[in-house]
Amino acid sequence: MPGIKETLAAMDKEIAKVDARRKALCAGIPQVVLHQYTDLIRTRAPYMVVEVQTTSDGDHTCSGCNIGLPPQVIGDIMKGDQLVCCENCGRILYLADKEE
Numbered sequence: 001m002p003g004i005k006e007t008l009a010a011m012d013k014e015i016a017k018v019d020a021r022r023k024a025l026c027a028g029i030p031q032v033v034l035h036q037y038t039d040l041i042r043t044r045a046p047y048m049v050v051e052v053q054t055t056s057d058g059d060h061t062c063s064g065c066n067i068g069l070p071p072q073v074i075g076d077i078m079k080g081d082q083l084v085c086c087e088n089c090g091r092i093l094y095l096a097d098k099e100e
């Protein structure tokens with residue numbers, strides 16, 4: 001059985017590897033999106049990205065806080081050119097792919 005020192009050394013190595021990969025991935029993400037995301041990690045972890053729910057009457061709600069979402073917000077998400085956050089709880093919203 002390896003000693004605690006060896007285990008810690010192996011963990012440090014693994015962390016360094018993951019950290020390097022994270023940095024490489026972050027390099028490809030716009031700074032503004034990264035900031036929004038890291039802010040959310042601080043305040044909303046682990047539920048930072050939530051699905052838009054559609055009620056039986058066709059209204060949309062945030063599945064993070066259950067507040068109703070205006071059609072404008074749904075339109076912005078569909079455009080797909082920016083991160084759209086819930087105005088109430090600040091979580092990033094996405095629409096589930098549905099084949100209808």
Ligand SMILES: [Zn+2]
Nearest residue numbers: 062065086089
């Ligand atoms: Zn919300």
